Amino acid sequence: MNELFKAFVKFFSSLRLTVVLLSVSMILIFVATLAQVELGIYGVQGKFFRSFFVLANIPGTQVPFPVFPGGYLVGGFLLINLLAAHFTRFKAKWSKAGIQFTHIGLIVLLVGELLIGLLQEDFSLRLAEGESRGYSESFRRNELVLIDKSQPDFDEVVAIPESTVADLEPVQSGKLPFRVVTKAYYPNANIGMLNSMPEGTDVSGLAPNSSTEGIGPRLGVSPLPLSFNDEERNLPTALVELVGTEGSMGTWLVSPMLVAPQTFNYAGKEWQISFRFQREYKPFTVELKELKHDVYAGSNIPKNFSSLVQVRANDGSEDRESLIWMNHPLRYQGYTFYQYQMDSANGFSVLQVVRNPGRALPYIACILMTIGLLWQFISHLVKFARRRKA
């Protein structure tokens, strides 16, 4: 047992393992970088880095099969390797302090990247000039919402995540007087008015549309393949049937492409149904007061984008102006607002809103590694100089 344990420790603390793991990580990173051309940066992160194995389908089938260790596995092993090496070879010697600090920094960096991957959330906040918003929207996720408009002071919102819609799971909730049954779901689709389609359009390419209520029956749905382009957003379409106690109330066609919510009445209350970008409400509002897009004289090269915003806390504790521009974000209540996109011609600005509780970790890692590397470098230099003198 003891022998086995020793062999185990020896394996996990060996430099040979380090070199192998580093080489494997290089291959992983290189292949993942190439894959970005097809999958986009976001798609690659999920497939290669935030996974235990890189999966590929067995040729000719849809069965996934692990072909290469993923980021979690390689990173995890590296972490074990680092820790094991430290525990077995640790010596409290000044000459080793540099290496030790560097490696502890590396451990923090690896753990930090794991936490950031798990905890970081980013949203977009799109504001027209003069507009004020108390929520931001997800870059990728959508939600099906049913809103009870009967109260004069507030809306009662029931939000169903896209994953539930995608699974075609019926939803029954105490907050809803009816059941929500998804009949069809297309992860990316284009919709258009049937009567404005050009003469002779091939209607057979459209998906079946069983909608009976709202704008749905007048629309045609053409499903599209999922896009992995980081600049494009997939816009899903769903056909949702609402079933009350006395049977079906009808089927609605919903999509984030339909900006205006569809309205209906049930049991004397007014309701709205829409499929929209997932929202996160904040305890404050942001108003876009002014946007600026400067170019260099005599060219179209952008020189600067900036958004002047007013931040107001709902509890009245904060009401201030802030200028957000390139390389100068606004930080407020754990969120960071970055200038992301801008369309000055149409007068709107898009801010990226990031919440990242693990933000400090890379900085701590950097400090540790800097100390370690400097220590190592200086002590080597001193040794070298002494040897040359001798």
Add this chain to the structure above:
Amino acid sequence: MKRFIPYLVLALGLFVILKSLLPSQADPDFDLEGFSNLPILANGRIKPLDTVGRTTLLTIQGRQAVYLADGSKITPNRWLLDALFRAEIADTYRTFKIENLEALALVGQTDETLKREYDSMTARFMAVLGFLPSRHSRFSFEQLDPYLAEIDRQGGLAIELEPAQRNPFQRAVLKLRNNLVLYQQLKHSMILPEEHDFLTLLQELQENYGAGIAAVRARANEEEHDEALAAQMIDAGQIFLRMDNLAFMFPLPPLGEDTSDHLWQKTGKALLESFQTGMVNPYAMAYAGLGRAWREQSPVTFNTIVELYSTQLNTKFTEQMSKANAERRFNDAAPFYTSLLIYIFVFLIAITSWLVWPEALQKSAYWLLILAWVATTVGILTRMWLEGRPPVTNLYSSALFVGWGCVGLCIILEKIFPNGIGSTAGGLTGFATMIVAHQLSLTGDTLEMMRAVLDSNFWLATHVIIITIGYSATFLSGFLAVIYLFRGIFTKSLDKDTAKSLERMVYGIVCFAALFSLVGTILGGIWADQSWGRFWGWDPKENGALLIVIWNAIILHARWGGLARTRGIMALAIFGNIVTSWSWFGTNMLGVGLHSYGFMDEAFKALVVFVVINLLIIALAYLPANKWRSANRLKSA
């Protein structure tokens, strides 16, 4: 005698540098220097006309000098004057480079028409050997004129595709179309090319403004009017409108008190405004006057106008004028070209030192290396001053800086280990990076404006510089390893001591590279966190930098763990060349992410060749030890 060789070599080097500082474009009659000094605004910055001429020629024909049919050549300034004021002559110069065979067929070229005839026997012999081109690759606007519509159509089809999806023909035809557009834009900067007497047109306008505008008004109100005068005014208006639409340059400085950059004007726009002010813009008039003087080849008038115009600008735009002047001198001196030449000699002298006169030649190479490095440094500093930026702002400047870093490290190495190895590596890397920089300069003006996302002098000065030094060091360790292998395998000059010191050099430089690439990568993460909200985004360039860090870490751990001995370390260090070239250029070719600011497809071939050569050298490292020519000397002390 041998003692004086280093001094002689140094004196020669100094002579080359001093000679490069002398004006090369001087003309006995025309004040071309004064003309090329004149500042204009284009692509966001004020620059001398000299830069416009040179960068336009580099873009459209890949070199600065223009060769005429009789074999004589003209300077960029003369070409620029012809393009601006005597378009019908400039149209006959062969200045459009086309190499793609399908693109050549598109413009009506066949094997017959492409063939180059040489009169002398020697020239023909040289052409067969490939020292002289055997085919034409540059064509005049006149030759291309009949095919403009088709070039435009094909280019329009190609532009619809993503850059990565275009085939070589589409890339070539699109480039040709862009070059033709650039040339047309240039021709419309100061005058309308078809209007051969632009000055008279402006003068007549100046005299008849009051009456002319009244005539146009009357015509609009259907009242009695001088039809000829009204028509003349309307014609002039359309000419100016055309110039305004076609030109890209803003040659006319602001007239009022406010001298800010965004008030510079295009000629067409300024002349259109004269309908409101009732006065022709005097600067536009000055350029029209220059135009006539050049058309009539009248040096006296030309020089007087240049003189008057410069004097006037000097009082109001002192700073712009002095910067433009400095930039012209900088262009003329071409410090990077001079240092490129010297680096070749450093390399040759240093390797010769392993065969004969080691001491004298090593010293010569070392001194010359320092001299070339100083020239590069001055060049980089001048660019920094002109731009008001840290040294690395685009791919071109990164190549200069990688070279600067490599050579700087080599000077230190040669100081510590005075055995010619540092100088050899310095000459080689300096030369190679200057060649890369030259290739990158073919895309146009290398003093570009920084895009908003990257506009942060603090991060440019820290992250970018440190990561670039990391590239330098990784390359250098690779080149040192190549020197080790080549000397060991092909010569008998690698003895145990040299091998030991080379080993230590490679190890030291790898440590240095690991340190700088790690710190640079982390600083990049901090910049990203500060500016975009994520420390690490798996962007291709970030991944590339990480690969360099990991690779250096692998080399170090392999050495510490005893997994690789000298030969293995050398092979690993050479593979570092491949990793670095991927990170530096390969990642930009993917067209993904924030850093893809320098997409170039022609460089792809060069990258593949570089990778293959390095792989071959690595394979060479595994030649059995007894096959090495230095085998015996390596064994015995």
